[in-house]
Amino acid sequence: MKASFLLFAVSNLLLMATTAVAGLLVSGSEGYLRHFLLGVLTALFTCFVHIVLFMYFVVQQKIMEQAVAQDGLDPSFAQRVQVCKSRALRLSAVGMASVVITSLLGATIESGVSPDIHLxxxxxxIFINAFLFYFQFALLDAYRTVFRAAFNE
Incomplete structure (x- = not known):
């Protein structure tokens, strides 16, 4: 999962940077549609990346709960995965909220909001999500430690 998440995170940051550059190149209506469509794509892809990470922890928690119920695994492992899942949810929510707010600010430029605020x-x-991706990657590493301890791998 770490390799997949790293690919998603880097792709997402590159898409965000591309969208930002396209926004800087907008001059009147010139380039506006390109930036608008890239902005929509960026918002959707950012939410996708954060949801994939969160759902990974949802599934992993179910696996641990099943191992506790069926195979007598120590319940503390399921609690540790729950902590990871809670952290993943909080981090993902911040990342998704930041991109949605940015998108909404961009959409309100036509109604008089300063483009500088959107910029x-x-x-x-971009900085928030880069920061969050770092912590989410570390969270995947923390989960790997729990998984290896639980299943002696």
Whole structure:
């Protein structure tokens, strides 16, 4: 999962950067549609990446609960996975909220909101998500330690 997540995270950050550059190149209506469509794609892909990570922990928790119920595994392992899942949810929610807020700010430019606010939000979102991806990657590593301890692998 770590390799897949790393690929998703790097792809997402590159897409965010591409969208930001396309936004910087918008001049009036020139390039607006390209930036708009990239923005929609970026928002959807960012949410997808965060949801994939969270769902990974949902499935892993079910696996641990099944091992506790069926095979007598120590229940503390299921509790440790629950902690990982809770952290994944909080991190993912922040990442998704940041990209949704940035998208909404971009959508309101036509109604008078300053493009500078959208610009600041966009770069803040890129940094927030890069920061979150680092912690999510570390969370995957923490889970791997729990899994190996639980199943002696």
């Amino acid at each position: 600041i939000a966009a770069f803040t979102t």
